[in-house]
Amino acid sequence: MSKQKSKKQLSLPLFEELIRLNASMLDEEATWYTPDYITENMIHKFRYYQDAALRFFHYSQTGKEFRYRNINHVLFNMATGSGKTDLMAGLILYLFEEHGYQNFLFLVNTNGVLNKTIDNLTNKASGKYLYTEQIEVDGNRIDIQRVNSFPSNQSKNTIYLKLATVQSVVSDIYTHKENSMGEEDYAKNKVVILGDEAHHYSASTKSEKETEQSWEKAISTILNAREDNRLLEFTATIDLENKNIYEKYKDKVLYRYALDQFIEDKYSKYVKRIQSSNTDLDNMLNVILLSEYRRRYAFEQHKTYIKPVVMFKSQRIDASNEANEKFNDLIDELSVASLKEFINRQEQIITEEDSETLALAYLYYRENNENLAEIVHDIKREFASNRIINANDTSQSGILEKGYYEALNSLESPTNLYRVIFAVAKLTEGWDVLNLYDIVRLSDDPKVSGTKATTMSEAQLIGRGARYNPFLLKGERSFQRRFENGSVDSLILETIHYHTINEPQYLKNLVDSLDEMNLPTGKDTKNPLLDVKVKSAFKKTNVWKYGKVYYNETIEVSDDYYSSLDKYGVDNKSDIVIPYISSMQELGYRDGEIREDYSNAYNLTVEFDQRYLNKVMSRISFYHFNNLKKYIPLLKTREEFFDENWLNIYNRTVYVVVPRTMGSNALTPNEKLYILEKYFLKVAKQIKSGYSKRRGTGKFIGYPIKEYISNYRKRKPNYDTSKMVLDGAPQKVDRYVINEDYFVYDCAIINLTERQLIDRITERVAELKENYSDVYLIRMDENMHRESAKNHKLKLHQFGHGHDEIHLEGFQPDFILYLKNEDYCVQIFIEPKGRNIAEEQWKEDLLTYINENEAEITFEDETEDVKIKGVKFYTMNDERNAVKQIGEIALGKEFKSLSIQS
Template sequence: MIVSRKVKQLPLPLYDEVKELNESLFNEHGALETPEYITNNMVHTFRYYQDAALRFFHYSQVAETFRFRNVNHVLFNMATGSGKTDLMAGLILYLYQEYGYQNFLFLVNTNGVLNKTIDNLTNQSSEKYLYTPNIEIDGERIEIRQVQSFPKTQSKNTIYLKLATVQRVAADIYTQKENSMGAEDYARDKLVILGDEAHHYSASTKSEKEAEQSWEKAISTILNANKDNRLLEFTATIDLENKNIYEKYKDKVLYRYTLDRFIQDKYSKNVKRIQSSNTDIDNMMNAVLLSEYRRRYALEEHGTYIKPVIMFKSQRIEASNTAHEQFNELIDTLTVESLKAFLDRQSMIASEEDSETLALAHDYYRGREDDLSGIVRDIKRELAPSRIINANDTSQSGILERGHYEALNSLESPSNLYRVVFAVARLTEGWDVLNLFDIVRLSDDPKAKGTKATTMSEAQLIGRGARYYPFLLNGKRSFTRRFDDDSKDSLIMETIHYHTINEPQYLKNLVNALDEMNLPTGEDKKNPLLDVKVKPAFKLTDVWKYGKIYYNETIEVADDYYDSLEKYGVDTKNDVVIPYISSLKEVSYKDTKVHENYSNVYNVPITFDKRYLEKIMNRLSFYHFSNLKRYIPLLKSREEFLGEKWLNIFNRTIYVTVPQTMDGTKLNPVEKLNILERYFIEVSKQIKSGYSKERGTGKFIGYPIKEYIANYRKRVPNYDTGSAFMQNDPQTVQRYELKEDYYVYDSAIINLTEKQLIDRIAERVKELEEVYTDVYLIRMDENMHRESAKNNKLKLHQFGSGHNELSLAGFQPDFILYLQNSDYFIQIFIEPKGRNIEEEQWKEDLLMYINEHEAEIIFEDKIDDVKIKGVKFYTMDDGRGTIKQIGEIALGRAFRGLSIEN
């Protein structure tokens, strides 16, 4: 493995201060939740790190510690593909709503990024548009209007967005001319500058220094033109080791979400290298076969359509154009005979070091010799000249700059048929294609051995191409990887392959460049499945022969079951009491927590008429009838929803709780509207969480261990770069031999968090054996039941009342601790968790729910000597006290010596 160089962690004072605020229990602004005027008006839901970035910015504007510092210039350092533009779109709404900003200047470095951003933020007909068609805040329709200059008289409910290259804006400031904006125009009304790809706005090389410094000066001029102006910069690339850049940004970096964290959180594809000594023509053919195999595999195995794109990367335009011609000829002259000959030739030179994925593709075609004529016909159609983009030109401006912009920026669209891109320029900033699965580096220049600069550029290309493609699976999209790393599914549907030339110095430089970026990659070599077997000794025990593991049964729910809102958990009989939140507080009125410290309060009834309810139901999309009908199948109209049969809103009184110091009888219409909306939002959450076509029951079924605990096979992912990431990642998977009798398998293919859990339980087996004759830890690896549909029953589902929407699908906790003595048997579900804890909190809630609702559990065989229990997530170093909880369940006390542990 390549040893990664140690990168010194330089202090970032602003980032550290805000992180401390975020973690502090005494932060007076609490944990800001992303306001609903953002979530309701954007197409994409913020991921946890985007929520955090917004929260960090909020703190920088409102926290007491920054009151006299005017934090007006910040930088968000976030990985390529992590959704910086989504965050910008959300920040625009936040700054408009919370601080009254109407003018936003969006600066970019290239026309390609500019065109993409215009689509993202202003073009409602674009598939990349980030807002919902109708933006509504507080019942008012908000317009986003693209302008060349900010108007002197500004309209209400309007956000003005000027999108321009930094070159154009700087030129306008330094060279005054008609219809351009000078410094005084940026002083008239407060504005926010959004600087995308901000690393371009700092001087770096002599040849660029003069131009770039003028950009910096222009941006600084605009920022300082008005004391209320704000500058928000965004970049994935910031060279903090450069002394000048560090000095500029050390107290401006507000939030960081780095590439290695992005990959660790599974928001990217896996990355594999295919290193080949083949000719370019053979490499082209292999890429074609692999790409078509991806498309066919997704369709045949998972019933989903993906359109995998290939990029052929050359060093010179002339060579790229020649390769384009050769590719067209290759496809045009392809026959069944030539395809068979190619497969035979690849078979003859095959070795154990060859690509596993290519071997899968070759085997696929060899197994379909009777259908090769149809396959050849499909290849000719899918990769015809009309489906190829040649993105080359003589400029150095990037592949989005000249021609083909629309085609290149919409490659995921079903109406876009392009499958192949030929280019010399790398994937430029702004090209966010997701369905790129193969990049083929052609060996077109014998002198081009891959300098450090060249290979760093190619490593960045791989990093951009690794963005995850959210294909449909079982009717649902996911924006994170869904399969185990190195599984067959993942190799084909969740991996980008970089087909490289097999030249030693080039490969060395490329691997070093990938490692310097801390981008985990590995050579795609044949990686055999490892066997994990049930121990023979365990098969001799009574637990194996007669033991059972328990999961709860599910039932279908008919539409006519939902004949009242009580079935969803909504109270429609009693009066409603809503706490009042002062508009002077720096929180959204939709915040669910009361931030007033009320020592004396009283309830005031709210008077309202039907107009209020119609306005709320019109602006909350949940209450649009088509959506309401989805959750309430028996509903006939929105009017009926408000009536006695459902919400019964007119026969109940709605009170607001206000402090004694406030005259609650003088609430204005806007305040009433906000208070009522809070109630309707809460009801919508209850309805959504209460509705399901299938739900768990309190009836637990026992499944014989000997039928459901089986041998299985699994791969260990291989990486040779990103070593710093791999060494520090608690999710890195390895194989461990486990000889102790308490563990039912001979080995475990697990990550570091799971290994630590096993070790800590192992330390306490002897203490458990003082009470239990049988103590076994069972790894419930999903791989062990993929071959058997019946084992899909082994999932834990929410039961009873009070569950949330996310839990309805059920999940399989990773471990079961099986404890049995002569009197009773305890089954403890354990789920280790090293990441995405907030997103999967519902799983821990379900595990805790089992303990709190033990009385609701019944068993199909009416036994009374079984206990089903759950514990909190096990995190690294047992941060949630899971081991202590296991002791309290199993022994009625903490394990001995646990008090001195972490």
């Protein structure tokens, strides 16, 4: 991991300067964001990091800081699958419209990527085409023409796009062939070079091999043919640890978007490893059953069609071809009897360490025993030899070079029936298949060891295969994960499985390589799905038979309700006061060790003009008008947002709380900007949480316990790679058996804070039973009724007035302490919290609001004698005295003794 640390320490001056510039610019460029002529002419909406990359490039071309520097060569270092080609397509429109470029040379080193990009940028009939059917800018139709040479006489409103391999362009430069473009041709009209997979173009920087040097030299020749030529390079892989590479690119890296952030942002599938000592044939049948189960699960559970693709990866061509033949024989010979025998045999040898996903597949086929003949028939059709691609024509070029370009590049298409790929070549650059769900490493060469180089290549293969599949769900597509981590839906539909050999040293190296890439993965073990059952003893009680849990009713809200910002919980009348340290320190403007003296603090007025407001509104995508309109339906223009009904910014004073040690002129323009940005971010959060189609009321509805408290299943998190996941994870979640009668479930899958809460209540049950005949603690896990329409009812919503922050979405407190005696019933909501306390403070405020506003609470059945209560968050070691509050609510006094157990 030391290597990763050294990478993080490398300085990238241009990138760092642009980050600072993005924060501090207060001139016209400050308000710049992705233009409409890009968003309206492209199929895909830019993601936030693509917007940022385009904005950084704009700064480099227009900012006064760069006016005399001619930033003509830059590199975008962005993760595989993050949409570099989309960004290129947007940059072409930007450079055409803003800077008058008509000639674009796209370079790549393989025909496979070249063909893919031809489809992306020029083939309107392709499902991968990135532009709308007709490109229109400022009322003019723009034509994109693919050319071999840029014409001498160029038509207005035309973009000329030459797409070629770097090899062919280098040959043209140095051999001066007829009808080819030489150096002088690139000097006639200004040209933008788009260099994809740019890490291939620095071979001469790494070494002095003359054959490779010509690539780099030729590209440099084209770039330098004119002062206004531009070179934009794109790559997910750049070895900045190499001294020569670093020296070449340290002042050229314009934007970075790393793999770990890409995964954290949910743009990828989850990754699980299935480690097996099975034979290759058994692994083949396992992955067939799993792949077909995925297809059937999507249709039967969600009424959607996906076509899960399987890739079999071998070390040698002859072994791959042999495996292909064995696979065909396996499908031909498959029968109902052989399938039953195989599943029986596999289930007999399953241990806790074996795959949970395969166990789910086995269970599916066992439960569909009567339909096995139909299933086998479907498997034979789905995995027939005419639905297999054998991409083993050569051992040298990438997988898209092997004669199956059209088939491989359209695997997501409903008309493409291929389900299986056999290959030695890895998942190479340019192959952006999204519905790859299983990769199987065949153990076909005992001589090939799991060296670090081998496993790093496989880790990169897994990373490329993890791109998210935006399948239809309820008629909509999403390019981000939609299901909860650990659910069956996520395991089957949002997870790629890497099936690998069970050899200790190889696995160690593979895990190390995945860790070094910061790619979150875990072994797909048998243990995750755990049953949580309501105790049979509890089902014999009157509380189970007649008891209820209470949540408040919600009513519909029309758009007309949101007529001003106070309806969202935003104070738009008072002056704005922002603490100085929090506004600066959180954004890295003050050392974390500084301790300012606030004993004599005062409010310093923040003076600003319209430029600051425009800058903040443009930098925060929430305030782009199309988005703002979603949350404020009555808003007519973005400028109106500043008016009296809304932010009312012109009639209020902004203060920052500063220590006396700071003078009245101490705030820099940068600091003023960040103070305003902090306030605008807070308001954006309030608007989002305050806007809902439903809102809570003070009327509470009783839901029968026996109908809403039920058995459920839940998984424990299971990841063993990626510092991002392991270092940032909350407390470990585990299964605890709870034998005490007062706990209604036989166990709980909880973290340490939740376990401590249960222990502390356990110590006080005896005291509670002195006042209440029925004392029960109910774990309200959100996994209950997850797939049921009932689930949304069991949520607590804000009601009444006086909330500092309005959040209409509601939440489900984790525990209910149910107390009942002859006279009344008390229901106490309890929410343990280990992190994100500040972000979720509104939940605690709602729990305490209930206690302070009993008069606002009514019940559906007015004859019911029920008290609804809430307590502050239970934190580790009960720092907020939640248990003390429970005693005061339940007994009218503190418990006799407070545990000091931690």
